Amino acid sequence: MAQRIPNVVTVAGVDPSGGAGILADVKAMSANGAYACAVVAALTAQNTVGVDSIFAVPPDFVARQIDTLFADVRIDAAKIGMVGQANVIVAVADRLGHWRPAHVVLDPVMIAKSGHGLLERAAVGALRESLLPLATMITPNLPEAGVLLESAAPQDLKAMRRAAERLRNAMTHEGERWVFLKGGHLPAGDAIDVLHDGDRMIELSAPRIETKNTHGTGCTLSAALAALLPQSPDVPAAARRAKDYLGKAIAAADRLDVGKGHGPTHHFHAWW
Secondary structure (H helix, E strand, O other): OOOOOOEEEEEEEEOOOOOOHHHHHHHHHHHOOOEEEEEEEEEEEEOOOOEEEEEEOOHHHHHHHHHHHHHHOOOOEEEEOOOOOHHHHHHHHHHHHHHOOOEEEEOOOOEOOOOOEOOOHHHHHHHHHHHOOOOOEEOOEHHHHHHHHOOOOOOOHHHHHHHHHHHHHHOOOOOOOEEEEEOOOOOOOOEEEEEEOOOOEEEEEEOOOOOOOOEOHHHHHHHHHHHHHHHOOOHHHHHHHHHHHHHHHHHOHHHOOOOOOOOEOOOOOOOO
């Protein structure tokens, strides 16, 4: 009997260049064998060079999108990306808390690859208080981990392990709780991530790939995780598959010619 194809949803913002946000999520989910749905939480005017402006979707309409989708479609996993404002965060947390998908992957998007802010400073507290308790997995990079913990960003592997423990303790979901702490901001060497569930501390290492085309890597990884968690025997297996997929997408990124800044990864590297 064939394995059931999972339905997954991304709740995030729209990047018109397609390298990050909902468009990247849908590509990554599709490439990893899932049927992708999407709830638009924010609109942006941006390209590979930077973010020009952000337009928030009214929170009641974000909530309506979630309710309408879940009322009809079996959702096996949700990924939360750029939600932008505190009132939108509260609305997302309320409705996903009501529908309770089995897997909730939270990518605490705060800063674009260009350095432009994507989360209002006042919304960080709402993210901690409303979305962290909902998440079954969080995927911060090192600067985001520092913001969430109100401390300096980890600078080495030892500090990453400590941060992963503290982040996991901040999560209060009743079931499995995992931290996927991304080490791409470490100064040199292989790209080492840390996967932690309160007991196991698993290091995921891959060679660092030299390319400027890394726009949307965090979105792509978290979307791949959401797609793969319902299809994998356990969380570490899904994490390894997602990291391998992202590595190959980055390695193939220079085959694309998109924009003048940080170009996208090649989500469909295995096909074209």
